[in-house]
Amino acid sequence: MNLEFFIAKRIIDSKAYKSSISAPIIKIGILAIILGMIVMLIAIATGIGLQKKIREKVVAFEGHAVIERYDNNNSQESQNPITTEQDFYPKFSAVPEVTHIQATATKSGIIRLEDDFEYVVLKGVGKDYDWQYFEEFLVEGKLPDFPKEKWNDQILISEYLANRLQFKVGDKFNTYFLKEDTSRPPNIVTFEIVGIYNSGLKEFDQLYVVGDITHIQRLNKWDNNQVGRFEVFVKDFDQLETTGNAIREEVPTLLNAVTVDQMHPVIFEWISIFDKNTYAIIGIMILVAGINMITALLVLILERTQMIGILKALGSSNLSIRKIFLYNATYLIIKGLFWGNLIGISLLLIQKYFGLFPLDPKTYYVSTVPIYFNIGYIIALNIGTFVLCLLMLIIPSVIVSKISPVKAIRFE
Numbered sequence: 001m002n003l004e005f006f007i008a009k010r011i012i013d014s015k016a017y018k019s020s021i022s023a024p025i026i027k028i029g030i031l032a033i034i035l036g037m038i039v040m041l042i043a044i045a046t047g048i049g050l051q052k053k054i055r056e057k058v059v060a061f062e063g064h065a066v067i068e069r070y071d072n073n074n075s076q077e078s079q080n081p082i083t084t085e086q087d088f089y090p091k092f093s094a095v096p097e098v099t100h101i102q103a104t105a106t107k108s109g110i111i112r113l114e115d116d117f118e119y120v121v122l123k124g125v126g127k128d129y130d131w132q133y134f135e136e137f138l139v140e141g142k143l144p145d146f147p148k149e150k151w152n153d154q155i156l157i158s159e160y161l162a163n164r165l166q167f168k169v170g171d172k173f174n175t176y177f178l179k180e181d182t183s184r185p186p187n188i189v190t191f192e193i194v195g196i197y198n199s200g201l202k203e204f205d206q207l208y209v210v211g212d213i214t215h216i217q218r219l220n221k222w223d224n225n226q227v228g229r230f231e232v233f234v235k236d237f238d239q240l241e242t243t244g245n246a247i248r249e250e251v252p253t254l255l256n257a258v259t260v261d262q263m264h265p266v267i268f269e270w271i272s273i274f275d276k277n278t279y280a281i282i283g284i285m286i287l288v289a290g291i292n293m294i295t296a297l298l299v300l301i302l303e304r305t306q307m308i309g310i311l312k313a314l315g316s317s318n319l320s321i322r323k324i325f326l327y328n329a330t331y332l333i334i335k336g337l338f339w340g341n342l343i344g345i346s347l348l349l350i351q352k353y354f355g356l357f358p359l360d361p362k363t364y365y366v367s368t369v370p371i372y373f374n375i376g377y378i379i380a381l382n383i384g385t386f387v388l389c390l391l392m393l394i395i396p397s398v399i400v401s402k403i404s405p406v407k408a409i410r411f412e
Helices: 003-013 022-062 132-137 159-165 213-219 237-250 265-303 305-313 318-354 375-394 396-402 405-410
Strands: 065-069 098-112 117-125 138-141 154-158 172-177 187-197 208-212 229-234 255-259
Touching: 022 132, 022 265, 022 318, 022 375, 065 237, 098 213, 117 159, 117 172, 117 213, 132 138, 154 159, 159 187, 187 213, 208 213, 229 237, 237 255, 265 305, 265 318, 265 375, 265 396, 318 375, 318 396, 375 396
Parallel strands: 117 208, 154 187
Antiparallel strands: 065 229, 065 255, 098 117, 098 172, 098 229, 138 187, 154 208, 172 187
């Protein structure tokens, strides 16, 4: 243990230090770091959590990217089919970042009751469909099962539609699909509700029902190997632009690959604002904590002016005396970080597992504040806060070199 560290420890452990004038100011400095750490942890965990949760909800309906004909773009209904006999299907081996690809199709229809009707879009899916996202959305019943050999009338509808039309699991209803020749009577398909979902995305929930793709193939007079589009899922959303370009290069010239953020720019531009807010909060909290620690250090130096004079008279250098106070400040910063992490992580865990703080799903697309935990960002936040606070304290510690030994010893 070097001399500077020993003296710093003695100052911290002394009764005079704990009852000195600087004690309340030092406590305020520590409290600023604790509160700052709590706010930063909450800002990052909830900001990233909201981004991921909203992103996952959109991806559940669209995939990370969509491969379709150019003339199908911006249409809610698959008009011109694509054959499934493609080099990239059923496994997109040319782009290693692609984890899954599935064939889907959509068709507009009208649910007609005796006293009500509702416009919907039937999303047709097959055996290759990945239900992992809808498993989380499911609120009642079960997910449909579409065997490869034959089609069935099972359908999944949203809680929004079920409440509007007073449907429940097990109910059957007729859906009318118009023909190209509108003078002819529409096709009628009877569906049986096997499950009810709630994604929280009203613009999707009020529109989509999920059924067997075979119905759309029959209604459109397509072959069994014809579909409306392909939905692609990738490993890393952060690399979606690069992966999207790679996918685009591998598909035939008559087809186009569009990423989900390009299809829904408003939603993704909105959630990107969370990053800016998080950075602003982190910057403000570190600045506030740093200023409070600077104030505490200056008060501590002034309070120990006589000690500084004695140490200088005994031959101590300005650098070694500065180290004493920086060691002291390091202890205070670590103490603040410890309690800030303990309280902050505890609050996040409580929210993660008990969901005490709700949100308005109409505004935020989720009913409770989502929490994202990653040990990497917690460590980076702690190291960054510690280093920045310590760097901010180096400049005020220079005041030690301005203190004259003679005047300091006489100082009261």
